[in-house]
Amino acid sequence: MGTIYVVSGTATAPTAMASYDAALAAxxxxxxxxxxxxxVIPADATVEAVETAPDLGPAGNRLTVVQAKATTGEAGTVAAGLGWATGPGPGLFYEADGSDPEKVEATVRAGLDAGRDLREWTFDDEEVLVTTAEADGEGYTTALTLAAYGQSEPIL
Known part of the structure; x- marks a missing residue:
C-alpha cells in the first residue's frame, strides 16, 4: 500500500468553498x-504526519482521503481533529470537528475507543492531530486535518 500522509491546513477566504480550497492548498x-x-487503514499501510503533502501525482487525479473539516463565517474558533490507531494489522481513523479543540480531541479518542471495541485487532499506537483556526468573522475560515492514502490515481 505505502504511506498514508496526515496533513493539516487553515485558511480564510470570501466564501466557504474558497476557504476550504485554500485550506486544502495549505x-x-x-x-x-x-x-x-x-x-479503515489497510494492514500494509504506514501512517505519517507531515507538514504538507508531497507531490502525490498529476493535477485532476483522484485522491482517496479521510478528512475532518470545520468552516465558519462567524468570529471564533474552528477545530478539525483526526485520530488513528494502528497495530501490526489493520487500523482505524476517526474524525470530529467543532468549536472547542479539547472536545474535538475527546470525541476523536472516544470514537477510536469504540472502533477498537468493535474489532478483534491488535492496536499498539494511537495518535490524534487537531487543527485549529481563529476566525475574525471577516469571510469564512476553515480548519482541516486530512489523511491522504498514498499516490493519486487517474480519474478517467
Missing part, C-alpha cells in the same frame, strides 16, 4: 479530486 492537496472513505 496542506498541498488542493489539485486533486478527493474521494472520502470511512475509516
Amino acid at each position: 496542506a498541498n492537496v488542493h489539485n486533486y479530486n478527493l474521494v472520502t472513505v470511512s475509516s
